[in-house]
Amino acid sequence: MAMMSTAVSMSGLTKEVIHKLPAFMPGEGPAAVLKKYPYLRTIHKLSSNENQLGPSPKAVAAIRDAAARLNEYPDGRASRLCAALGEFYDISPEHLFVTSGATGSLELVADVFVCPGDEAIFCWPTYLPYRRYVQRQNGIPVEVPLDSELRFDLGAMERAITDRTKLIMICNPNNPTGTAVPRDELERFLRNVPEHIIVMLDEAYIEFSRDGADASLYRLVLELPNLVVLRTFSKLYGLAGERVGYTFSGKEVHDLLSKSATFFTATALGIEAAIAALSDQEFVKKTLATIHEGRRYLTREFEALGFRVYESETNFLYIDTGFDAMSFAEALKAHGIVIRGNFELSRITIGTPEQNRLLVEAAKEIVEGDGVTKREGA
Numbered sequence: 001m002a003m004m005s006t007a008v009s010m011s012g013l014t015k016e017v018i019h020k021l022p023a024f025m026p027g028e029g030p031a032a033v034l035k036k037y038p039y040l041r042t043i044h045k046l047s048s049n050e051n052q053l054g055p056s057p058k059a060v061a062a063i064r065d066a067a068a069r070l071n072e073y074p075d076g077r078a079s080r081l082c083a084a085l086g087e088f089y090d091i092s093p094e095h096l097f098v099t100s101g102a103t104g105s106l107e108l109v110a111d112v113f114v115c116p117g118d119e120a121i122f123c124w125p126t127y128l129p130y131r132r133y134v135q136r137q138n139g140i141p142v143e144v145p146l147d148s149e150l151r152f153d154l155g156a157m158e159r160a161i162t163d164r165t166k167l168i169m170i171c172n173p174n175n176p177t178g179t180a181v182p183r184d185e186l187e188r189f190l191r192n193v194p195e196h197i198i199v200m201l202d203e204a205y206i207e208f209s210r211d212g213a214d215a216s217l218y219r220l221v222l223e224l225p226n227l228v229v230l231r232t233f234s235k236l237y238g239l240a241g242e243r244v245g246y247t248f249s250g251k252e253v254h255d256l257l258s259k260s261a262t263f264f265t266a267t268a269l270g271i272e273a274a275i276a277a278l279s280d281q282e283f284v285k286k287t288l289a290t291i292h293e294g295r296r297y298l299t300r301e302f303e304a305l306g307f308r309v310y311e312s313e314t315n316f317l318y319i320d321t322g323f324d325a326m327s328f329a330e331a332l333k334a335h336g337i338v339i340r341g342n343f344e345l346s347r348i349t350i351g352t353p354e355q356n357r358l359l360v361e362a363a364k365e366i367v368e369g370d371g372v373t374k375r376e377g378a
């Protein structure tokens with residue numbers, strides 16, 4: 001056949017499902033805010049639930065050391081990191097699989113288990129990629145509302161199970177609401193899910209919960225072959241930029257994930273950073289103390305301003321300020337503070353004591369002024 005060059009639309013060559021996906025929308029970065037408000041000197045990014053203390057210093061040192069060997073490929077299955085995690089959690093490494101952030105785990109679980117037409121149940125609102133990765137596999141997202149405390153509604157999810165249900169996705173504590181279902185209630189639910197339905201339990205924020213890391217249900221994977229628990233180094237360990245997450249699961253699910261995963265699931269620097277961060281429990285303690293103190297302080301101050309603060313078990317707060325969430329976020333930007341304004345209510349990452357103080361001052365000024373639109377129904 002002669003090779004002829006004709007104008008072809010790339011979109012005519014793609015899978016149909018790609019057309020249906022919403023475009024990826026990157027968040028507004030500090031540079032864009034500085035451009036809009038050139039008088040600002042510092043931007044406090046309290047919009048992505050990142051660790052405001054920075055990364056673990058031990059992780060930074062490990063990255064420096066490892067940088068000299070960047071010519072080498074990493075271990076494709078991050079076995080040293082799995083061994084370190086296995087020791088830390090007292091579980092055999094065959095139950096651990098390292099991915100590119102917990103988002104990578106989520107994508108992989110959907111890729112392995114969701115077939116076209118399969119239903120995946122989760123509550124809404126939750127972490128946005130749940131919907132996207134189910135749709136990407138031509139699965140059907142089945143979204144049920146959160147309960148009245150904005151936690152995952154286990155009863156509603158159980159009632160939503162049909163013959164076509166393949167996957168149940170649970171975010172506990174939940175993003176964006178920060179709220180959590182108690183451990184024993186969740187355990188009862190997990191034990192009742194039929195084995196032919198995979199349950200993905202996303203514990204990205206579990207260490208920040210009221211009972212700390214003890215609230216985790218990861219050990220249940222030793223009993224429940226259909227359970228996959230997701231964790232990440234992005235939040236508590238301050239390594240969001242390195243993209244390291246992992247799953248706990250039974251051996252059978254582990255092997256299926258490994259078969260389907262990309263050849264190199266983590267970078268060499270990410271692996272070294274994660275091993276070092278795991279050993280830096282001083283940094284972990286400092287982070288937890290900062291979050292617990294900040295959570296108490298901001299809750300107290302926001303409630304004094306008349307805001308409704310949902311009980312957070314995470315490193316962020318979900319609050320009803322009475323203002324339209326987008327307008328409130330815009331008003332905070334003028335003070336150099338970036339939060340998430342694209343949910344129904346306002347989601348704000350807990351910062352350092354100084355950031356929290358600036359945030360409260362800015363919120364007070366906004367309340368005392370009259371330039372911000374009220375939320376409908378507030």
Ligand SMILES: Cc1ncc(COP(=O)(O)O)c(C=O)c1O
Pocket residue numbers: 048049100101102103104127171174175202204205231232233234240243244245
């Ligand atoms: C609930 C939840 N799960 C998973 C993730 C993904 O974390 P990462 O991919 O950075 O590990 C996030 C990130 O914000 C999250 O909020």
